[in-house]
Amino acid sequence: MKINDALMLRASVKSFKPEREVAPDVMEAIYDAARWAPSPENVQHVRFIIIKDEQIKSWIAQMSREIREHGRTRVPAPLLNERLKMVPPEIRPLYMEKMTNSEAAGDIIETCDTLVLAIGNGNWYDTPYLVAPPEFGGIVCATAIQNMWTSAVGNNIGMSLVTQPFASERNAMLIKDRLGIPHDWELFAGLCFGVAEKRNRLYPTARAPKIPLERLVFDGYWGRQYKRMAFKDDLDEKDYMPPDYNFSMDVFDSIYLRRSIRTFKEKHDVYEQDGGGKIPEWKIEALLEAARNTASMFNAQNFRFVLLREPRDHYIKEKLGHAALEMSKYVFGMVPWNQVADRLWYIPKHTYPGIMEYMADGSLMYYPTRANAIIIPCVQPAYNGEPIGRMGGTNLASIFVSMAIQNMWNLCPVLGLGIGFNALTSSDIRRRQLWMEELGIPGSWMMPACLGIGIPATPRNASPPRFPVSSLFFNEYWGKPYKRIAFRD
Ligand SMILES: Cc1cc2nc3c(=O)[nH]c(=O)nc-3n(C[C@H](O)[C@H](O)[C@H](O)COP(=O)(O)O)c2cc1C
Known part of the structure; x- marks a missing residue:
């Protein structure tokens, strides 16, 4: 299939x-x-x-x-x-x-x-x-x-x-x-x-009816409705799905080929060749549709997404990337070499030094800035599945938003896109609060990470072991x- x-x-x-x-x-x-x-x-x-x-x-x-x-x-x-x-x-x-x-x-x-x-x-x-x-x-x-x-x-x-x-x-x-x-x-x-x-x-x-994308996704700021392609009038030809496109990738191949992508094509790299790393509108909408058809308790869909796009949201993207870079410097750069190296058992030995250097100076985590789009997943931990009884809470709520994230991630290989799940942008709680304020995300919601999305800069092998x-x-x-x-x- x-x-x-x-x-x-x-x-x-x-x-x-x-x-x-x-x-x-x-x-x-x-x-x-x-x-x-x-x-x-x-x-x-x-x-x-x-x-x-x-x-x-x-x-x-x-x-x-x-x-x-x-x-x-x-x-x-x-x-x-x-x-x-x-x-x-x-x-x-x-x-x-x-x-x-x-x-x-x-x-x-x-x-x-x-x-x-x-x-x-x-x-x-x-x-x-x-x-x-x-x-x-x-x-x-x-x-x-x-x-x-x-x-x-x-x-x-x-x-x-x-x-x-x-x-x-x-x-x-x-x-x-x-x-x-x-x-x-x-x-x-x-x-x-x-x-x-x-x-x-x-x-x-x-399937169970889901709320429309306009309510599930916010465009640049919490509450500002995402506009589906059908209602946009500023699209160019490349934004539409080619008529012969047919998502021709098998389920297991997609699951197996999904990778964490941390380098993306950018405007200055590829300006002439393929649209300057710009993700066509239809691919963004396809990803969001995949997220939309996710299971949740009582079909409550207690998750939302804030979509940030180049060039409009460049400023906040840059800040997100910078926060991740700084965090990476602390959590990896200040630790003795051996301690970090042991954790990277799954990375081929000859690539250790390079990867560790990029982790220590933070540049590996700077990718939200380079991504053409960012999706900020938000989850509402207080939604309760049951009127009586304990069913809700941060952990359970984060399950549903993460299933939605995984749906988008698994669709990436066939679309020629990549996602990097960047937790370091918001693992410092105060920083998390600042992003939420900046994006208008209500304090009762939670932002577990930021997803950098773009066209992978280089082809990648299958996942680490x-x-x-x-x-x-x-x-x-x-x-x-x-x-x-x-x-x-
Ligand atoms: C909860 C969670 C947090 C993660 N945090 C980060 C992160 O902060 N930065 C990053 O670059 N990758 C992050 N990742 C991606 C993992 O590093 C990656 O999934 C793992 O190394 C396996 O590689 P693969 O995704 O390519 O199969 C995270 C993944 C998950 C599920």
Whole structure:
């Protein structure tokens, strides 16, 4: 399946054919997709437990039913109804019935072929002199989850993400104890995989309706509506998608070829050849559409994006790049050589000196300034999935925005674009506040990073090495490696 189709067709599958198994090699391809997700300094602090054991699945399903029974089903109808803004009025009664049916909350877990628990860790440090923000745990989990989801769609396998069973801290602890999960790791989500009974039974449309781009994306400043191409009158020919363009890249190739890109073509480099590094308008819109079709609790879409473009927003882009450069100087430049070198195990030895020099003088991180566009992802941690019960918070919220980021990132290879995820622009909290003030982002929202986007200056190899599937995926119990099909007899 082509990558763009996979991103556009993604939906939460709410019911599976219980008698239909997913072929083990297909599941393995989906697990493999998770490996290629990005993580800060490639630390890959995410683990998954594959659960096929019916007893464990039923036990977790029961937790989900209880949470729903004690939460949603007791909430007065008008309160729930108001949350369903995005659901067409004519199907709201059916939707409400399903939502408040506590049996159904468990059925999805019980009838899926494979339940995969996604476990992250907010306490891992990616830089020697900086405490990584705890939301990185959720972000890294989410990018891997989204890769699996895209891969599942590409393989015609249904997937759904559930957080309900873990909404009670006590449940999460019980699961950790029974499955041997260390208590400093966090259970973020359960991923249910199976053969979809019907792709999306609840909505009359192919997928859940999403808010329009005009509300999801702000142009240069919070609240200033992004104008879609159809409504712009200052475009030139190059801004339109060529008539013969067909997104001809396979899902796995896109996931595998996605890279962190930190050098972009710029106006002075390539002025004559290809538009001075300018990203055509249709590609920006394609990226934003990919972000738009992301899952979120109650389809709340508790994320927004502020789009900065050259040359209009050059001034703030320059400041963002400069902040990242300064931060890089401190967190990498002030640390003894050996300490940083050890962290870069995944980089070929002969390139150490060069890369370390660029990290120490900060120039490697200056790329937001050079990028032709910047997308600032924003997330609202206070959105709550459930009227009653604990479901929200920074970590959970950052999962959804990061799945949207990963969707854009995975679309880049086919568009000939690259994204660099720059956390250093805003890892200093005061600086983060200053950007937010400058861009009008309300203080109750959060800006986890800045994405520099442009045409890569040079072709890049595939990603740096990743841990094997057997290190990231455990079989039924924490630490028990998943055995790849090639090694089974
Ligand atoms: C949460 C998170 C934070 C990151 N922070 C930065 C950053 O501040 N600067 C940067 O250049 N890359 C950053 N990256 C990108 C990683 O360095 C990159 O994903 C990793 O080295 C693997 O390389 P790849 O993305 O090309 O596969 C970050 C990635 C994630 C997921």
